[in-house]
Amino acid sequence: MAGRAAEHSKHTEGGADPEPAERDAGRGADTGPGATVAERVRQVEGGLSPAERKIARALTANYPAAGLESASGLASRAGVSAPTVVRFVARLGFDGYRHFQQSLREEVQARHASPLTLAPVIGAESPTSELVEAAQQVSSATLSQTFTALPEQEFDQAVGLICDPAKRIACFGGRFSQLLAEYLDLHLRLLRPGTLLHSAAPGRDAGFRLDLSRRDVCVVFDFRRYQDDTVRLARHAHERGAKIVLFTDPWLSPVAEFADVVLPARVEAPSPFDSIVAPLALVDALVAAVHARLGAAADERMRAAEEEWSGEAGE
Numbered sequence: 282m283a284g285r286a287a288e289h290s291k292h293t294e295g296g297a298d299p300e301p302a303e304r305d306a307g308r309g310a311d312t313g314p315g316a317t318v319a320e321r322v323r324q325v326e327g328g329l330s331p332a333e334r335k336i337a338r339a340l341t342a343n344y345p346a347a348g349l350e351s352a353s354g355l356a357s358r359a360g361v362s363a364p365t366v367v368r369f370v371a372r373l374g375f376d377g378y379r380h381f382q383q384s385l386r387e388e389v390q391a392r393h394a395s396p397l398t399l400a401p402v403i404g405a406e407s408p409t410s411e412l413v414e415a416a417q418q419v420s421s422a423t424l425s426q427t428f429t430a431l432p433e434q435e436f437d438q439a440v441g442l443i444c445d446p447a448k449r450i451a452c453f454g455g456r457f458s459q460l461l462a463e464y465l466d467l468h469l470r471l472l473r474p475g476t477l478l479h480s481a482a483p484g485r486d487a488g489f490r491l492d493l494s495r496r497d498v499c500v501v502f503d504f505r506r507y508q509d510d511t512v513r514l515a516r517h518a519h520e521r522g523a524k525i526v527l528f529t530d531p532w533l534s535p536v537a538e539f540a541d542v543v544l545p546a547r548v549e550a551p552s553p554f555d556s557i558v559a560p561l562a563l564v565d566a567l568v569a570a571v572h573a574r575l576g577a578a579a580d581e582r583m584r585a586a587e588e589e590w591s592g593e594a595g596e
Contacts (some may be wrong), residue, residue, distance in 0.1 A: 317388055317531040318381070319344060320430045320545070321373040329372075335359040336369045344533055345385040352378050392505050392532040415551040420558050423547035427559040428566075430531075430545070439526045439542045440570045442498045443469065448524070451489070453479040454502030455511045461502045461528065461560055468568045471586055472579040479514075490514070495522035503527065503534035504548055504555060512536055528560055 316324075322337050329337060339359035340347045347355055352370075356363045367378060375381040443450055450469055452462040459480070466478040479489050493499075499518045503511045515536045519525050527540040530548045537543045546563045550556035572579050 316426075316430065317533075318348060318373065318384055319533055319537075320531055323430065323432045325372055329369075332359075332361045332365045333369045333372065335361055336366060342538055344537065345388055348385045349382060349389075388532050392507075412551065419549055419551050420556070423549050423556065423559040424562055427546045427563060431563070432544070435542045435544060436567070436570070439500075439544060439567060440574055442524050442526060442542070443500070443567070443571050444473070444574045445498070446473070446475075447496065448475070448498045449496055450476040450498050450500065451479050451493075451518075451523075452476070452500045452502075453511065453514065455504070455508035457555075457557070458502035458504055458511075458528075458560075461557060461564055462500065464561065465500060465564050465568065469571070471583050472568075472572055472575055473582065486514075490517055493518045493521040493523050497521075497523035498526060499523050500526045501528070501534075501536055501540070502560070503536050504530045504560070505532055505534075507534045507536075515540075528563065530555075 319341070322340065326334070326337060336355065336359045339355065343358075347358055350358065352366045353363045356366045359366070370378050370381045373381065375384065442448060450466075450473075452466045452469070453459065454462040463478055466476055469476040479486075497518065499515060501511065501515045503515070512535050515525055515527070516539060519539045524542075525536065525540040526542040526544070527534060527536045528544050528546065529537060531545045533543065533545065544563060544567075546560040548555040548557070548559065550558075
């Protein structure tokens with residue numbers, strides 16, 4: 282049973298280049314099981330050379346398609362040499378460019394997975410004890426992998442954007458991920474003014490789209506089988522100057538191409554349906570960080586809300 286759960290977790294977001302011997306020794310990506318190429322890039326980005334950062338930007342801007350080009354094609358897209366691309370791929374922990382592309386091809390398959398193509402880790406005849414063990418193992422793995430791979434600089438940037446009193450915060454997601462958007466909004470409105478939950482209900486979407494501007498931060502939730510209307514709304518917000526904070530999976534929603542902050546979370550589950558356990562834990566971490574950053578102002582607002590509730594209960 283342990284082996285099946287582990288397997289499910291594994292398979293189911295310019296200038297002179299220094300000499301590689303001087304720069305690369307002992308500094309490859311420290312990847313865990315099932316780490317995506319995007320996760321590997323985030324792990325090493327702090328130590329990349331200027332030329333390697335160009336490759337990382339080119340790859341992220343059209344992920345994962347840019348990496349499925351030839352090495353010379355990716356080099357041309359990034360404006361660097363082909364040998365620099367080869368060294369970059371080695372920095373990510375791959376044995377060669379073919380290995381790098383094979384990983385990306387597996388990601389493409391994972392991005393299009395559905396409940397009909399994902400096999401559950403237990404069968405119809407499995408006892409309840411086996412289900413409990415599988416759920417514990419898979420959930421623990423998704424939480425551990427999510428926080429191990431968390432890009433701390435981007436997390437800090439998300440906290441800063443949400444705590445900015447000059448910004449209006451709007452949360453929205455897709456058919457299932459709207460639950461996460463609502464959960465985050467319910468907390469944020471207790472911590473600061475100027476927050477809203479957007480739902481594309483009849484008569485509401487047009488006004489929201491018209492009002493989007495540079496004063497907005499849109500917190501977007503979009504997970505695999507990415508929802509076209511969510512992506513379109515996020516792109517529209519970006520084009521109108523809003524900042525985009527994206528919660529997504531390791532295979533990256535198309536919103537990642539233009540998002541200001543990308544926070545990926547694992548979504549594997551013991552069932553064939555994707556889980557929100559790790560994304561929800563990441564939202565909880567964000568709420569805790571926002572509360573800590575806002576400090577006394579947040580506590581004062583929370584006390585005022587408690588008084589309002591108490592007054593309503595007494596009427």
